[in-house]
Amino acid sequence: MPVPPTLHYFLDPGRCIGCNACVQACAECDTHRGQSMMQLDFIDHARSPQTVPVICMHCDTPTCAEVCPADAIKRTEDGVVHTARKPRCIACNNCVLACPFGVPKMNNAANLMMKCDLCYDRTSQGLKPMCASVCPSGALWFGTEEEIRELRPASKTNREFRFGGQTITTRVRVMVPKDRAETHLDVTASLRRSRDADPMLDAMYDEGSP
Amino acid sequence: MPPIEDLVRPTRESRRAIVGGVVATAILAALIVLGSRNLQQFDAALVAYTFGVLFATFGLVYRYVMWLHRPPTAMYWRRGWEAALASRHRAHNVGRWFGRFANDVLLNHFIWSRDKIRGLTHNLIMWGCALAIAITFPLVFGWLMFQTVPGHPTEYQAYVFGFPTFTFPSDSLFAVLAFHGLVIAAFLVIAGVMLAMRRRMRDGDAAALQLFSEDFLPLILLFAVSLTGLMLTASYTWMGGSAFEFVAILHAVTVIFTFLWLPFGKFFHIFQRPAQLAVRFYKDLGRHGDEPAHCARCGHAFTSQMHADDLIEVERALGFRYELEGGGHYQLVCPPCRRSLLAQAQGEAWRHLRGGLVVAPGAAPEHVNPGLGEGPLGYEDRDNFHG
Numbered sequence: 357m358p359v360p361p362t363l364h365y366f367l368d369p370g371r372c373i374g375c376n377a378c379v380q381a382c383a384e385c386d387t388h389r390g391q392s393m394m395q396l397d398f399i400d401h402a403r404s405p406q407t408v409p410v411i412c413m414h415c416d417t418p419t420c421a422e423v424c425p426a427d428a429i430k431r432t433e434d435g436v437v438h439t440a441r442k443p444r445c446i447a448c449n450n451c452v453l454a455c456p457f458g459v460p461k462m463n464n465a466a467n468l469m470m471k472c473d474l475c476y477d478r479t480s481q482g483l484k485p486m487c488a489s490v491c492p493s494g495a496l497w498f499g500t501e502e503e504i505r506e507l508r509p510a511s512k513t514n515r516e517f518r519f520g521g522q523t524i525t526t527r528v529r530v531m532v533p534k535d536r537a538e539t540h541l542d543v544t545a546s547l548r549r550s551r552d553a554d555p556m557l558d559a560m561y562d563e564g565s566p
Numbered sequence: 567m568p569p570i571e572d573l574v575r576p577t578r579e580s581r582r583a584i585v586g587g588v589v590a591t592a593i594l595a596a597l598i599v600l601g602s603r604n605l606q607q608f609d610a611a612l613v614a615y616t617f618g619v620l621f622a623t624f625g626l627v628y629r630y631v632m633w634l635h636r637p638p639t640a641m642y643w644r645r646g647w648e649a650a651l652a653s654r655h656r657a658h659n660v661g662r663w664f665g666r667f668a669n670d671v672l673l674n675h676f677i678w679s680r681d682k683i684r685g686l687t688h689n690l691i692m693w694g695c696a697l698a699i700a701i702t703f704p705l706v707f708g709w710l711m712f713q714t715v716p717g718h719p720t721e722y723q724a725y726v727f728g729f730p731t732f733t734f735p736s737d738s739l740f741a742v743l744a745f746h747g748l749v750i751a752a753f754l755v756i757a758g759v760m761l762a763m764r765r766r767m768r769d770g771d772a773a774a775l776q777l778f779s780e781d782f783l784p785l786i787l788l789f790a791v792s793l794t795g796l797m798l799t800a801s802y803t804w805m806g807g808s809a810f811e812f813v814a815i816l817h818a819v820t821v822i823f824t825f826l827w828l829p830f831g832k833f834f835h836i837f838q839r840p841a842q843l844a845v846r847f848y849k850d851l852g853r854h855g856d857e858p859a860h861c862a863r864c865g866h867a868f869t870s871q872m873h874a875d876d877l878i879e880v881e882r883a884l885g886f887r888y889e890l891e892g893g894g895h896y897q898l899v900c901p902p903c904r905r906s907l908l909a910q911a912q913g914e915a916w917r918h919l920r921g922g923l924v925v926a927p928g929a930a931p932e933h934v935n936p937g938l939g940e941g942p943l944g945y946e947d948r949d950n951f952h953g
Contacts, residue, residue, distance in 0.1 A: 458900075462943060520896050545911060
């Protein structure tokens, strides 16, 4: 049974409070029992408590599936990119290295790539994924576009991402300000800016500064 | 929509695949003629099985050649052989190949690691099928034949490729095992199929993802082949040959359909999976014989430079354009930094309202709590996630 086309996953990393509830809940998912597929990172632990949850973004043209030599990763018509089919995955690690969002993991003992599959056992029944059902801050949310518009009137959704010359569209949406003119997120922009990071913040956290 | 002529016109890849399939089928046919001494030793009753195998051979080689044309498969095929045959490691690799063949192919260690019941299931089905193939294929091709020894009606002689070899008494243990090998195989397969069916009917993950053609049909076919085979034995052992002709036709239909299904469904993994041995040699070479790639953002070493460069080539062949403005390639950014970049891009979009994120240039992200099972799943994740 496919995931209903009106139901979407909404990701708002800026709301994450690092509570780990998603990490715990993810391990309860039937499709990878006992193993969490959440990627929850401190992005600069020395300077900030900010944490970032990332799940599989379920790309329309999944790079992981395209670079898979064993043809093990399949995207179903409802837009969900499934974890590798177990009989086929040869554990080459191509998907882990090629995913533009850095999501998949490699289970070496089991010779198997593993990743979020949008809790297909739940979402195909119209239920929320485990992580979204427990997130207390709304960083991870699952529902319809109408519901999220009503809940967050200052936000709109974005499903187009740029990585250098490559544009990727995804099933998962990221929340951006409603007044934003651009129709995409330029993911690699901060690589270009890294040389001239915010001078005020740098000075503020510089150990030598007063 | 392209014109219909373009859709039906064979591509260069499909032409190669057809040639490969025809050549392989012709070689097998020639070996059957040769091995059965110009068909003198060939059992005409088994001719339908022989043609089933010949058709399956064409289909399997066709699909395999088409599969090898995919850019990532072509890259790994080439690189895998290069790594396995690298002159400085060749002698060492031969030993490792045998070890890995035993571990991965014969014992299925990696499947036991996934789940104990799945390991048992796969071993039962795999060894049942392997035993059945080892017995039936030589018989079907006329490469192996048993005949009573003239003047000694209780003695059998085995003919291999038409040459008389050893003899054995018809009531010996060897004879019992040889002539009931398919019964043993059938019981192994049926036990495995039952376990697999049990999982498919009880597990939530299987229920969510399984497809009839991909997951149930192979099990149904294996069960049908085994059951009709056992019915043949039951017919001539206990029922005086009752309904033998009908069951023989039913058995032939199930076996031939299984052969013809080999190239299309789940059974094709039998031919794909040996690629994991080549992958292991490629990874060995990257891990121990090559420089690591360093993340263009945080500077940490992650995968091998060889793997990163090969992926860049594969991505370009597939039409992806991950080249960065001002030089460089996104493939050379490590997975944790990619997650961080996504967060930074979102933070930047909200800067005027939320104030942006505090991230030093090149700050390496780290998992919040790898102790909860969130972090690396193996040595490669530890390298790639610098965790």
